[in-house]
Amino acid sequence: MNKNKEQLLNKRYKAEQRFRLYGLSAIFMALLFLTIFIFKIFSTGYSAFQKTWLIVPVTFDAELMMLDQNPSKEDLQDADYYDIALKSMADLDPNANEDQENELKRMVSYFFEKEIKNELLNDPNLIGKTKEVYLTASDDLDQVFKGNYPRDLPEDQRRVSDYQLKIFDQLVANGKVESKFNISFFTNADSREAELAGIASSFMGSIFSILVCLMIAFPVAVLAAIYLEEFAPKNRFTDFIEVNINNLAAVPSIVFGLLGLGVLLAIFHLPRSTPLVGGITLSLMTLPTIIIAARASLKAVPPSIREAALAMGASRMQTTMHHTVPLSMPGTLSGTIIGLAQALGETAPLILIGMVAFVNTIPGSPMDPAASLPVQIYIWAESAERGFVEKVSACIMVLLGFLIIMNLFAQIIRHKFEKKWS
Amino acid sequence: MIKIKAKDVDVFYGKKQALFNISLDIEENQVTALIGPSGCGKSTFLRCLNRMNDVIDICSVKGEILINDFNINDKSCDVVRLREKIGMVFQKPNPFPKTLYENVSYGPTIHGMAQSKQEMDEIVETSLKKAALWEEVKDRLHEPGTGLSGGQQQRLCIARAISVTPEVILMDEPCSALDPIATAQIEELIDELKKEHTIIIVTHSMAQAARVSQNTGFFHLGRLIEHGSTDKIFKNPDNKKTQDYITGRFG
Numbered sequence: 001m002n003k004n005k006e007q008l009l010n011k012r013y014k015a016e017q018r019f020r021l022y023g024l025s026a027i028f029m030a031l032l033f034l035t036i037f038i039f040k041i042f043s044t045g046y047s048a049f050q051k052t053w054l055i056v057p058v059t060f061d062a063e064l065m066m067l068d069q070n071p072s073k074e075d076l077q078d079a080d081y082y083d084i085a086l087k088s089m090a091d092l093d094p095n096a097n098e099d100q101e102n103e104l105k106r107m108v109s110y111f112f113e114k115e116i117k118n119e120l121l122n123d124p125n126l127i128g129k130t131k132e133v134y135l136t137a138s139d140d141l142d143q144v145f146k147g148n149y150p151r152d153l154p155e156d157q158r159r160v161s162d163y164q165l166k167i168f169d170q171l172v173a174n175g176k177v178e179s180k181f182n183i184s185f186f187t188n189a190d191s192r193e194a195e196l197a198g199i200a201s202s203f204m205g206s207i208f209s210i211l212v213c214l215m216i217a218f219p220v221a222v223l224a225a226i227y228l229e230e231f232a233p234k235n236r237f238t239d240f241i242e243v244n245i246n247n248l249a250a251v252p253s254i255v256f257g258l259l260g261l262g263v264l265l266a267i268f269h270l271p272r273s274t275p276l277v278g279g280i281t282l283s284l285m286t287l288p289t290i291i292i293a294a295r296a297s298l299k300a301v302p303p304s305i306r307e308a309a310l311a312m313g314a315s316r317m318q319t320t321m322h323h324t325v326p327l328s329m330p331g332t333l334s335g336t337i338i339g340l341a342q343a344l345g346e347t348a349p350l351i352l353i354g355m356v357a358f359v360n361t362i363p364g365s366p367m368d369p370a371a372s373l374p375v376q377i378y379i380w381a382e383s384a385e386r387g388f389v390e391k392v393s394a395c396i397m398v399l400l401g402f403l404i405i406m407n408l409f410a411q412i413i414r415h416k417f418e419k420k421w422s
Numbered sequence: 423m424i425k426i427k428a429k430d431v432d433v434f435y436g437k438k439q440a441l442f443n444i445s446l447d448i449e450e451n452q453v454t455a456l457i458g459p460s461g462c463g464k465s466t467f468l469r470c471l472n473r474m475n476d477v478i479d480i481c482s483v484k485g486e487i488l489i490n491d492f493n494i495n496d497k498s499c500d501v502v503r504l505r506e507k508i509g510m511v512f513q514k515p516n517p518f519p520k521t522l523y524e525n526v527s528y529g530p531t532i533h534g535m536a537q538s539k540q541e542m543d544e545i546v547e548t549s550l551k552k553a554a555l556w557e558e559v560k561d562r563l564h565e566p567g568t569g570l571s572g573g574q575q576q577r578l579c580i581a582r583a584i585s586v587t588p589e590v591i592l593m594d595e596p597c598s599a600l601d602p603i604a605t606a607q608i609e610e611l612i613d614e615l616k617k618e619h620t621i622i623i624v625t626h627s628m629a630q631a632a633r634v635s636q637n638t639g640f641f642h643l644g645r646l647i648e649h650g651s652t653d654k655i656f657k658n659p660d661n662k663k664t665q666d667y668i669t670g671r672f673g
Contacts, residue, residue, distance in 0.1 A: 233479060234479055302516070304512060304514060304516035305516060305518060305519075306477070307474065307477070307512060307516065308512070308516045308517075308518060308579070308582075309518070309528075310474065310477060310505065311472060311474060311505055311509070311510035311512075311583075312505065312509075312528060312529040312532070312582065312583075312586070313502050313503070313504075313505035313506040313529065313532065313533060313586065314502075314528075314532050315502050318532055322528075322532075323518060327519065
């Protein structure tokens with residue numbers, strides 16, 4: 001009998017140990033996946049924060065720019081920079097033939113003319129002089145410099161010719177290639193050219209969408225939650241509503257996208273591809289999340305607080321507004337932020353309402369066309385150029401950073417303002 | 423003088439009847455104790471007196487409850503005005519998670535009883551003094567009420583209840599969560615409060631009922647078995663069940 005008991009006890013301890021082991025290995029697996037995922041994104045994406053520049057001597061020849069003596073500001077604006085830009089690239093190899101001159105031109109971004117112009121506008125005294133100007137390298141050379149480009153492929157399978165590589169290597173050897181922090185990634189809108197593409201448009205698009213979403217979803221959801229939790233009679237009808245709010249939270253987001261397309265765009269003719277429409281569509285998605293969070297935190301307020309207020313002669317409205325709602329706010333707010341974080345990462349509904357369009361301007365208001373961060377990731381991931389690979393990862397990093405900050409904020413609100421019950 | 427007159431009060435939770443035919447008179451400026459085993463309906467009856475049962479959707483109350491000869495179950499009765507006149511102290515201390523000052527000033531604020539900050543300060547001070555809490559907390563009026571000890575919290579709740587000078591104070595087992603010293607303080611307080619207020623106290627402790635009350639009602643299974651002066655109920659009850667309960671044979 002005693003021996004049996006001991007065996008049983010041992011068995012129980014062993015079972016417990018096994019269970020701990022299962023739990024630990026599950027956590028280990030989760031952490032492993034997370035680490036691999038983050039490592040992959042960072043190792044691909046970090047190089048996008050650097051940008052390669054070619055340092056090219058430019059001669060600001062007044063004659064080639066069609067400028068008179070003592071030109072005014074307007075003259076400088078209207079001057080022709082294409083010829084001096086072309087000439088300075090061609091001068092990199094004095095022996096170049098016409099084809100090779102063309103290849104030389106394609107070593108920098110098509111933006112090089114503008115970069116040279118800005119240089120002169122900053123310092124008009126440069127006319128007639130020669131100055132070394134930083135020009136954005138083409139996306140392929142950018143990748144070559146970062147070591148991401150397969151140089152050993154046969155020439156006809158590469159977008160960079162042997163000739164371009166030769167000149168580029170010479171420039172590198174002379175210290176005329178420099179890598180600097182990629183400011184334009186944050187200040188430029190999207191572009192077909194990887195070296196010029198930035199996230200400014202999609203970032204602003206995301207912010208505007210989230211703001212529109214917050215302004216619509218938060219008040220509606222909080223009012224709905226307060227009514228359902230504090231005022232509505234408990235009957236079949238409110239049960240029905242409650243079930244359907246939970247159902248709404250489970251509806252795939254693309255369905256909301258179709259709704260936005262069919263109602264907001266087709267019936268109300270709101271402007272297509274705008275954060276306004278995106279925000280409204282996302283708010284439909286966020287609504288049930290916030291309602292559920294708000295109701296849960298209203299429910300968590302002890303009934304004794306309500307009774308105390310009611311027994312003091314407070315009306316139902318006063319009880320709710322003076323006590324229950326303020327006490328439930330931390331939970332409601334952190335639920336709201338989590339709902340918004342979900343909305344921030346949502347792609348499918350935005351694609352359906354046209355926020356997937358190529359937008360090369362930075363939106364100034366929710367009424368301007370824009371992309372959003374997750375959609376930007378989708379657009380870039382679809383692009384063929386090698387330069388977009390790192391951009392995709394970098395954009396994911398920005399989006400993840402954004403989400404982590406929001407979730408952190410939700411945690412802080414919850415911990416800081418949560419009331420401890422006696 | 424009779425302050426509250428209950429006539430044939432029935433209470434239902436859904437289909438289940440919780441109180442049967444309760445008729446009870448409550449004397450002004452005296453302490454009336456309601457005793458009985460758990461689930462006998464004494465708290466339910468107490469909550470009828472300030473219509474706190476309204477909060478429970480499935481609860482319905484029938485019969486007449488006259489306070490100052492006015493039927494509070496009548497449609498014309500305004501619950502907010504009623505609860506201003508009938509204060510309540512609960513079983514578990516439930517101060518608002520706000521400062522001591524805000525706790526006490528809440529009632530006077532919503533009922534517009536103070537014209538100035540000074541008047542409000544006075545109300546808070548007198549209420550806390552009447553609740554025998556002033557000396558202990560006068561230096562920390564702006565600290566959270568939830569930071570007090572259990573007994574202090576309960577006295578804070580009493581101060582909150584008397585801040586609107588109610589005519590009646592209902593107490594639902596106010597000492598059940600407190601230690602003997604805090605209990606003694608509250609009992610002393612009850613004795614003091616009965617000069618200005620009519621007090622009805624639900625208690626599980628027969629010793630407490632005997633100590634603080636002048637009248638006692640004994641409830642059993644939703645019926646009022648016997649009521650009368652505390653002396654009579656404890657020394658010479660008419661009913662066998664009362665006798666058994668008092669002597670500890672059940673309950």
